[in-house]
Amino acid sequence: MKTEYKLLTYEGDNGEARAGILIDGRVFDAATALSEVGETQFKTLAVIDLLGEWDAFRPMLEKVAARVAQSDSAAGMGVAVNDVTLLAPILFPNVVFGAGANFSDHVEEMRRAFNLPAEASPRENGGNPWFFVKSPTRSVIANPGATIELPAYAKSVDYEIELAAVIGRRARNVTAAEALDYVAGYTVANDLSARDGLRRTNFSEQSPFRFDWVSHKCFDRSCPIGPWISPAEFVGDPQALGMKLWLNGEIRQSGSTSSMIFSVAEQIAFLSTRTTLEPGDIILTGTPAGVGAARGEFLKSGDVVKMWIEKIGEMTQSFV
Numbered sequence: 151m152k153t154e155y156k157l158l159t160y161e162g163d164n165g166e167a168r169a170g171i172l173i174d175g176r177v178f179d180a181a182t183a184l185s186e187v188g189e190t191q192f193k194t195l196a197v198i199d200l201l202g203e204w205d206a207f208r209p210m211l212e213k214v215a216a217r218v219a220q221s222d223s224a225a226g227m228g229v230a231v232n233d234v235t236l237l238a239p240i241l242f243p244n245v246v247f248g249a250g251a252n253f254s255d256h257v258e259e260m261r262r263a264f265n266l267p268a269e270a271s272p273r274e275n276g277g278n279p280w281f282f283v284k285s286p287t288r289s290v291i292a293n294p295g296a297t298i299e300l301p302a303y304a305k306s307v308d309y310e311i312e313l314a315a316v317i318g319r320r321a322r323n324v325t326a327a328e329a330l331d332y333v334a335g336y337t338v339a340n341d342l343s344a345r346d347g348l349r350r351t352n353f354s355e356q357s358p359f360r361f362d363w364v365s366h367k368c369f370d371r372s373c374p375i376g377p378w379i380s381p382a383e384f385v386g387d388p389q390a391l392g393m394k395l396w397l398n399g400e401i402r403q404s405g406s407t408s409s410m411i412f413s414v415a416e417q418i419a420f421l422s423t424r425t426t427l428e429p430g431d432i433i434l435t436g437t438p439a440g441v442g443a444a445r446g447e448f449l450k451s452g453d454v455v456k457m458w459i460e461k462i463g464e465m466t467q468s469f470v
Contacts, residue, residue, distance in 0.1 A: 211381075260441075
């Protein structure tokens, strides 16, 4: 049986961002550990470097994990994860795609909350997955546990726990049957949404120009991800993962990825017909029921949100 490991980014002694390998609760510097098991000497590595050559680095990472598992002295060389400062596992992704309205229970709760007419599922009426794009360098925050400043223009900022798929191989026109082969791993994401920023009030409900997706989804720090990337082989079926979100210690979202309308594989396949997916691209795959908009409750200064996804881990943010 392979020794499980996770990929992360941590702050080095000089404040620089460095790729780390988490094994049994301890963090090993990726450049140092991989230099010891391979033929190439690495001075420094970023997680995006590992993803860019995922097929080459993956067996090397397995060697590092096996070596640590077999050697008590090697295990002692790592640093306890609680003693390092974790950064976002990918600090500067190429792009962040977000799937909209992709959990059946979330779609139904929003329909009831806003008194919308019942519609056939896009799967039933022959539709496709629906995506928006978040700013990769502004939305993803440096520290997944950082305090997030709510945007001044919005009074209705909402939380959304999401399973984020991280691409590890270039994908273009792939089928759903092969799509998961292009996933390096998964992480936890919070798709923060300024609900009152979506509609431009100077346009009618019938106008095609009434939506403002930048104000709604792309404000600074609107996409915390972390705390690390769990390689796909240790996650298994991405459609069988529990997911929960707590607001100030009270459960708000409790669901499963099995409630997705379009599976992770189907989302990747569709996106790959529209654009080439590159290593390090992030796909937020939708959120289950329980968002604040459904009950008219939104984030405020002092709130703390904790998220957990099965086989991956948990992440917490506070807000001011």
